[in-house]
Amino acid sequence: MKYFGLVWAGLWRKKTRTVFTMISIVIAFLLFGLLQGINQGFGTAMANLDVDRLYVSARTSMTDGMPISYLSRIRSVPGVRAVSLWAYFGGYFQDARKPIPAFATDAVELFRVYKEIKIKPEYIEAMAKTRTGVLVGEALAAQYGWKIGDRIPIGTSIWTNKSGSNTWEFDIVGTFDASAYGAGFPSFYLNWSYFDEARQFGTGETHYYIVSVQDPKQAERVSRDIDALFANSSVETRTQTEYALAQSQLKQLGDINFIANAIVGAVLFTLLFLTANTMMQSVRERTSELAVLKTLGFSDTKVLVLVLTEALLLCLFAAGLGIAVAALVFESPALQKLFGDFSMPAIVATMGAGIAVLVAFVSGFPPAWRARQLNIVDALAGR
Amino acid sequence: MTALVTLRNVTKSYVRGKQKVEVLHGVDLSIETGEFLALMGPSGSGKTTLLNLVAGLDQPTSGEVLVAGDRIDQLSRGSLSDWRARHIGFIFQFYNLLPVLTAEANVEVPLLLTSLSKSERRRRVQLALELVGLADRARHKPNELSGGQQQRVAIARAIVSDPTLLVCDEPTGDLDRQNAEEIMNLLQALNRSQNKTIVMVTHDPKAAEYASRELHLDKGRLTNDARRAA
Ligand SMILES: Nc1ncnc2c1ncn2[C@@H]1O[C@H](COP(=O)(O)OP(=O)(O)O)[C@@H](O)[C@H]1O
Ligand SMILES: [Mg+2]
Numbered sequence: 062m063k064y065f066g067l068v069w070a071g072l073w074r075k076k077t078r079t080v081f082t083m084i085s086i087v088i089a090f091l092l093f094g095l096l097q098g099i100n101q102g103f104g105t106a107m108a109n110l111d112v113d114r115l116y117v118s119a120r121t122s123m124t125d126g127m128p129i130s131y132l133s134r135i136r137s138v139p140g141v142r143a144v145s146l147w148a149y150f151g152g153y154f155q156d157a158r159k160p161i162p163a164f165a166t167d168a169v170e171l172f173r174v175y176k177e178i179k180i181k182p183e184y185i186e187a188m189a190k191t192r193t194g195v196l197v198g199e200a201l202a203a204q205y206g207w208k209i210g211d212r213i214p215i216g217t218s219i220w221t222n223k224s225g226s227n228t229w230e231f232d233i234v235g236t237f238d239a240s241a242y243g244a245g246f247p248s249f250y251l252n253w254s255y256f257d258e259a260r261q262f263g264t265g266e267t268h269y270y271i272v273s274v275q276d277p278k279q280a281e282r283v284s285r286d287i288d289a290l291f292a293n294s295s296v297e298t299r300t301q302t303e304y305a306l307a308q309s310q311l312k313q314l315g316d317i318n319f320i321a322n323a324i325v326g327a328v329l330f331t332l333l334f335l336t337a338n339t340m341m342q343s344v345r346e347r348t349s350e351l352a353v354l355k356t357l358g359f360s361d362t363k364v365l366v367l368v369l370t371e372a373l374l375l376c377l378f379a380a381g382l383g384i385a386v387a388a389l390v391f392e393s394p395a396l397q398k399l400f401g402d403f404s405m406p407a408i409v410a411t412m413g414a415g416i417a418v419l420v421a422f423v424s425g426f427p428p429a430w431r432a433r434q435l436n437i438v439d440a441l442a443g444r
Numbered sequence: 445m446t447a448l449v450t451l452r453n454v455t456k457s458y459v460r461g462k463q464k465v466e467v468l469h470g471v472d473l474s475i476e477t478g479e480f481l482a483l484m485g486p487s488g489s490g491k492t493t494l495l496n497l498v499a500g501l502d503q504p505t506s507g508e509v510l511v512a513g514d515r516i517d518q519l520s521r522g523s524l525s526d527w528r529a530r531h532i533g534f535i536f537q538f539y540n541l542l543p544v545l546t547a548e549a550n551v552e553v554p555l556l557l558t559s560l561s562k563s564e565r566r567r568r569v570q571l572a573l574e575l576v577g578l579a580d581r582a583r584h585k586p587n588e589l590s591g592g593q594q595q596r597v598a599i600a601r602a603i604v605s606d607p608t609l610l611v612c613d614e615p616t617g618d619l620d621r622q623n624a625e626e627i628m629n630l631l632q633a634l635n636r637s638q639n640k641t642i643v644m645v646t647h648d649p650k651a652a653e654y655a656s657r658e659l660h661l662d663k664g665r666l667t668n669d670a671r672r673a674a
Binding site: 063064066067070071072193349350351354355356357358359360361437438441442 | 526540542543544
C-alpha cells in the first residue's frame with residue numbers, strides 16, 4: 062500500500078495519454094456492461110417465465126381468430142386449472158402512432174391464470190359489473206394521467222363498433238401492478254363480452270386462449286391434448302408454453318445478441334493493444350527512472366510488480382467507471398419502462414472486473430517484463 | 445582506521461560486438477571510513493565503471509570487491525539490491541529525481557524499502573530536507589526547482605536512509621560555479637560533521653579540492669595518490 066503513491070504518480074506521468082486511454086477503456090466497458098446487462102436481463106426474465114402457462118393460437122397464424130366455442134372444450138381437458146382469452150384490440154389514445162397493448166379478455170379468469178399480477182378483488186368485481194369497464198396497468202395509467210372513474214376514448218385501426226365509429230369509449234374501473242411478471246405483460250384490458258357484442262365483424266372469435274395447468278409436469282401432455290382436440294377441424298390450434306413462445310419472439314433478439322457480443326469482443330481485443338501500447342510507451346520513457354529505482358535497491362521483481370500494478374490500476378479504475386455508468390443507465394426511467402423493474406445483475410460487474418484484470422495482465426506483462434530485465438548500468442548511461 | 449572499501453586486483457571488461465575491451469586493469473584500492481575521496485581522470489578512463497563496482501551496481505570481471513565487510517563481487521543480483529538499499533546513497537550528475545513526485549516523495553523512495561512506519565518515514569524525510577536546506581520546498585515537483593535545488597533533494601534522498609557510503613558521479617557536472625560550490629560545501633559538511641564516507645567521481649579540479657584525498661585514473665589504471673590534510 063505504501064507504494065500506491067509511486068504507482069499512481071507513474072500512471073499520470075503523461076496526463077493526456079492516460080486520459081485518452083482511460084476514456085477508451087471506460088467506453089469499452091460501458092458497452093460491455095450495457096450489452097451483457099441486457100443479455101443477462103433477458104436470461105433472468107426467461108427463467109422467471111411460467112412453465113405451467115400454455116398459449117393456444119390458430120395453427121395458421123397468431124393473428125387468425127379461433128371460435129369462442131373452443132373455450133369450454135379446452136376447459137374440459139383434464140389437468141386444466143383455468144382458461145382465459147385474449148383478442149387483439151390494437152388501441153391507441155389520441156395519437157395513432159403510439160399504440161397501447163390493448164386486449165379483450167375475461168378478467169376473472171385472466172387473474173386466475175396470472176396469479177402473480179397484483180390487483181384488488183373489488184376491481185375485478187367492478188369489471189364484471191361494468192360492460193364498458195377497463196383495467197389498466199399502473200404504469201400506463203400514470204403515463205396518460207388516467208384515474209379510476211375516468212371515461213377515455215380509445216381509437217383502433219382494426220375494429221369499427223356498431224355505431225360506425227373507430228373510437229371506443231371506456232370507463233376505467235381499476236388498475237393492476239404487473240411488475241412481478243417483468244416486462245411484456247399487456248397493460249390494457251376490456252371485457253371480451255362487450256367487445257364481441259359491439260364490434261361489426263369478427264364476432265365470436267378470439268386470438269389466444271391462455272391456459273393454466275394444475276401441474277407443470279403435465280404441461281406437455283395437456284398441450285398435446287388440446288391440439289389433438291381441434292385436429293382436422295376448420296381451425297387447428299398450436300399450443301406452446303410461455304417459455305417457448307417468448308423464445309420464438311426473442312429469436313431475432315438472440316441473433317442481435319450474438320452480433321453485440323462479437324462487437325464487444327472485438328472492442329476488448331483492440332483495447333488490449335491500446336493498453337499494451339500505452340504501458341510500453343510509458344515504460345520506454347521511464348527507462349532511467351526505473352533504473353534509478355533499481356539503483357536505490359528496488360529488486361527486479363518489485364519493479365515488475367510496480368509496472369503490472371500500474372496497468373491493473375488503470376484497467377480496474379476505468380472498467381469500474383464504465384460498468385458503473387452502465388448500471389446507472391439501467392436505472393434510467395427509459396430502460397426501466399423497457400425491462401420492467403430491472404437492475405444490472407451483479408454477475409456483469411464481476412465478469413467486467415475479471416476481464417479488466419485479464420486485459421491488465423496481458424497488456425501490462427510485456428512492458429513489466431521489459432522493466433524487470435532493464436540493466437541499471439546501461440540504462441543510467443543511456444545505452 | 446579500518447578499510448571500508450577494499451578492491452584487490454579488480455579488472456572489468458565489456459564485450460562490444462566480437463571484441464572484448466578491458467576498461468579496468470588490475471585496480472587495487474582501499475578507502476577508510478570517514479574519507480572523502482575524489483576520483484579524477486579524463487573522460488573514458490573508467491571512473492564511472494570503478495564507482496559502479498564500489499557501489500554494487502555492477503560486478504567485476506575478476507578480482508575482489510569488499511565493501512562494509514561484504515564480498516559484493518560474490519553476491520547475487522537479488523541480494524545486491526538489498527545490499528545497496530542498506531549501504532549506499534547515490535548522487536548523480538543529472539539528479540535523477542522522479543519527475544512525477546514531489547521533493548519529499550522523492551526523498552521518501554529509499555525508505556519505502558524499509559519497515560519504518562509512515563510517521564517515522566515522514567520524520568526522517570523532514571530531517572533530511574532540513575539538512576540540505578530545502579524544508580520549505582518539500583511540496584515542489586523537480587521541474588519547479590533549480591538545478592542546484594534538485595541536486596540538494598537528490599542528496600537528501602541519498603542520506604535519508606543513513607547509508608554506510610555515499611557515491612557521487614559528477615555531482616557538479618550540470619551546475620554553474622556558484623551552485624557547484626554550494627553542493628560541494630554541503631558534501632564536505634556531511635563528511636566532516638556527520639562523518640559520512642564519500643566517493644566522488646569528478647573531472648573538475650575545483651570540486652576535487654573539497655575532498656580529503658584525490659586519486660587519478662588513467663586508461664583504467666590508478667596513479668598519483670594524494671592525501672590532503674583535513
Ligand atoms: N556497459 C558498457 N558496455 C561497453 N562499454 C562500456 C560500458 N561501460 C563503459 N564502457 C566503456 O568503458 C570506458 C570507460 O567508461 P566510463 O567508466 O564510463 O568512463 P568515465 O566515467 O571515466 O568517463 C569507455 O570507453 C566506455 O565506452
Ligand atoms: Mg563517467
